[in-house]
Amino acid sequence: MKNNIIILGGGQAGIYAAREIRQNDSKSNIKILGEENLLPYERPPLSKDFLLDKKKAEDLYFHSSDVLKNENIEFENISINKVDFENKKLFANNDNVYSYDSLLISTGSENKKLTLDNNLKNDIYYLRNLEEAKKIKEIVSNKNKITIIGGGFIGLEIASSLSQLQKKVIVIEIGNQLMGRVIPKQIADLVQNTHIEHGNEIILNKQIEKITKKNDDYEILLNDNSLIETDFIIAGIGSTPTVKLFENTNLKLDNGIVTNQFCETSIKDVYAAGDVSNFYHPFYERNMRLESYQHAQNHGICAGKNIAGVKTEYTSIPWMWSDQFNLNLQLTGICDEYDEIIERGNDINNGVIYFFLKNNKIRGACGVGVIGKVGRDIRITSKLTEKDTIVDKQILSDQNLKLNKLIQK
């Protein structure tokens, strides 16, 4: 049967869903509607290799226009401003109307913004898309003392890149550790030390009271009355799912679009995937919303299968990474449900991993080390988690013993 399938959102989840649908369904029309006038591209390099000029914009596309053409996947740059789920129609800002039989919502997430005086709104920069990365790259070339508000992944990756561009960098974080939302303090402290060793200033436990513009520079007043002078400000203070379009509809929302393990929403024939989806994870038996490369890809693929009629549960164990200076940090699973923590290694040069166990099984792990030193063990950990293996803690804690001994074939 030939259907009209619309994918709303031209990011990673959208393109992987589109290609997966085509793998399973040669007939249906597949159309991606994207708000950026760009084919889907990789975002992780924006804060790293793109700022460092090691990768150009054209290196970032997931697939060329030829791939989409060969697979008969349409991409249209358009902004949708109204959805009618009852009649299965989307309305665009240019009066175009799109009818669908199946709809995938992959609108992603958007940056939270600082609450500031109106006259400063254009002075604070954020980084999510290629356009913003280009602006930051251009402007920082003439700046020397840069302040980053927010000590999460994006802020710290930018801090690492700007330090490598010989800039003086100050990071202000409201919490008592870096990357506090998902990373254990022990690991965050190791990363913090590396930033300090490279000359970055890290300020924890401080709130911003006021930002004042002084000619081309700024003064940032903190809640302990200290004053920071800076000539450029970038904020990375978290993100929220992009759901404004659905707020007055029947679509069930709760920290994103609520979906089951098959990427199905509360409305028939409407699916959601990637950052925007608060999905049920059958392994962890709870709902969660993830913002990561691996999740956007795999969740998009899973949605694609389900849209094409291949009923598939989403069971991927979460995994993400961050690269800062010469460090590669990786996180697998969930690190907030545990009754025991086991440490493997104590030297960042050889890699340090913390395992989070419940009932002698790994629920999650977080590691950091010089590039290449934690990836293999974290990958094995994902497999052990997925297989619900009861683990030998002696092997976990001894870096001289290989973790692959724990995998039962």
Add this chain to the structure above:
Amino acid sequence: MSEENWIEVGSTDSIEEEDLIRFDHQDKTFCVYKLTDGFYATDGICTHEAVHLEDGLVMDDEIECPMHQGIFNIKSGEALSPPACEDLKTYPVKVDNDKIFIKID
């Protein structure tokens, strides 16, 4: 095929099964693998970002990059999973008197 292009890597017992060793020759780096059906060799650096595959995970016929989990087929070099999309170069391997040789072009 000239004989001098075969470079000795080491003895066959220097690699555990389903594992790899790194081998550097002149200014290049390679990975040499022992799989259940024999020895194989590829370039030693991931095609996605310049990271050594020696710390990667070998599972069945696949090597997975330790940095971003790009996966390659060891025998064909084919990039199997994003973010890797460019194939990994592979090299012929032979075993002679319990020594492993790879042919570098």
